[in-house]
Amino acid sequence: xxxxxxxxxxxxxxxxxxxxxxxxxxxxxxxxxxxxxxxxxxxxxxxxxxxxxxxxxxxxxxxxxxxxxxxxxxxxxxxxxxxxxxxxxxxxxxxxxxxxxxxxxxxxxxxxxxxxxxxxxxxxxxxxxxxxxxxxxxxxxxxxxxxxxxxxxxxxxxxxxxxxxxxxxxxxxxxxxxxxxxxxxxxxxxxxxxxxxxxxxxxxxxxxxxxxxxxxxxxxxxxxxxxxxxxxxxxxxxxxxxxxxxxxxxxxxxxxxxxxxxxxxxxxxxxxxxxxxxxxxxxxxxxxxxxxxxxxxxxxxxxxxxxxxxxxxxxxxxxxxxxxxxxxxxxxxxxxxxxxxxxxxxxxxxxxxxxxxxxxxxxxx
Numbered sequence: 001x002x003x004x005x006x007x008x009x010x011x012x013x014x015x016x017x018x019x020x021x022x023x024x025x026x027x028x029x030x031x032x033x034x035x036x037x038x039x040x041x042x043x044x045x046x047x048x049x050x051x052x053x054x055x056x057x058x059x060x061x062x063x064x065x066x067x068x069x070x071x072x073x074x075x076x077x078x079x080x081x082x083x084x085x086x087x088x089x090x091x092x093x094x095x096x097x098x099x100x101x102x103x104x105x106x107x108x109x110x111x112x113x114x115x116x117x118x119x120x121x122x123x124x125x126x127x128x129x130x131x132x133x134x135x136x137x138x139x140x141x142x143x144x145x146x147x148x149x150x151x152x153x154x155x156x157x158x159x160x161x162x163x164x165x166x167x168x169x170x171x172x173x174x175x176x177x178x179x180x181x182x183x184x185x186x187x188x189x190x191x192x193x194x195x196x197x198x199x200x201x202x203x204x205x206x207x208x209x210x211x212x213x214x215x216x217x218x219x220x221x222x223x224x225x226x227x228x229x230x231x232x233x234x235x236x237x238x239x240x241x242x243x244x245x246x247x248x249x250x251x252x253x254x255x256x257x258x259x260x261x262x263x264x265x266x267x268x269x270x271x272x273x274x275x276x277x278x279x280x281x282x283x284x285x286x287x288x289x290x291x292x293x294x295x296x297x298x299x300x301x302x303x304x305x306x307x308x309x310x311x312x313x314x315x316x317x318x319x320x321x322x323x324x325x326x327x328x329x330x331x332x333x334x335x336x337x338x339x340x341x342x343x344x345x346x347x348x349x350x351x352x353x354x355x356x357x358x359x360x361x362x363x364x365x
Contacts, residue, residue, distance in 0.1 A: 131161025
């Protein structure tokens with residue numbers, strides 16, 4: 001869906017030179033429902049992105065990113081540097097300048113229809129969230145899900161968005177056709193801290209309720225406790241309460257990692273920390289002064305603390321993927337579609353006949 005009557009002035013894109021130069025740029029849109037956020041609509045040239053070196057050693061080899069930038073505004077988000085490709089910054093621009101690939105489902109259906117497509121597992125949510133707030137208006141995911149299921153392509157979804165509940169019936173139907181892996185990212189179980197460090201996300205309780213809703217339809221749902229924030233969410237009390245709530249929600253497994261801070265993200269996160277918890281800034285500079293990852297000693301300490309708690313709550317520990325994605329249960333398995341059924345058929349994008357060869361390298365659009 002696109003908004004009418006909300007376009008920015010014609011000269012406005014010139015303030016965003018990286019976008020203005022794109023041949024596939026459509027328009028920029030603002031609406032009172034999303035105060036302070038601008039949506040930049042583009043026409044995707046490809047939908048499937050291949051991860052260099054992906055495959056058996058990686059949780060996935062292919063991704064789809066219907067959006068760039070994310071209104072969840074998580075201070076720790078590792079994807080922030082990707083906005084620099086469009087000459088946008090990793091800070092406020094990442095939170096407020098959202099790229100929307102309005103035709104992504106149609107392009108995807110054509111790519112999946114090529115005889116050369118190998119039905120490899122595809123991951124969504126490995127960069128920015130496909131169920132961020134904009135998805136409620138643009139509604140890109142139903143077409144993506146239907147195209148993947150109809151083609152016999154297994155897929156995974158990682159999200160913080162409770163809008164996932166809208167598509168649970170479709171996902172339940174698709175799970176009868178292809179292997180599907182779902183994960184809800186819920187890192188923080190302190191309401192005040194959660195709203196401070198990830199102010200655009202749904203509440204922890206709403207996300208846990210989404211886990212329960214998925215499980216009620218027979219869908220497996222993991223919870224990602226990622227990232228665990230040193231000195232903030234790594235206390236025994238916080239971890240125990242988190243795992244209790246995860247168990248009560250019915251999650252099938254838990255994955256966790258300590259916070260990592262890449263260049264660009266590190267500066268943005270430390271800026272948040274200086275305002276919210278200035279007493280911790282020296283300790284974080286000591287931990288992350290020489291690299292992006294927490295020191296090995298800290299990670300070992302965290303593993304010794306949390307692993308017994310995971311077992312205590314009867315939760316399987318999921319794989320700990322380096323990339324932050326869900327490791328597809330389809331790896332090593334072959335399964336083909338039996339044909340689209342009701343919801344899948346309804347959501348299939350129109351005009352899905354193949355028109356061009358499948359891209360084999362990552363593309364921005």
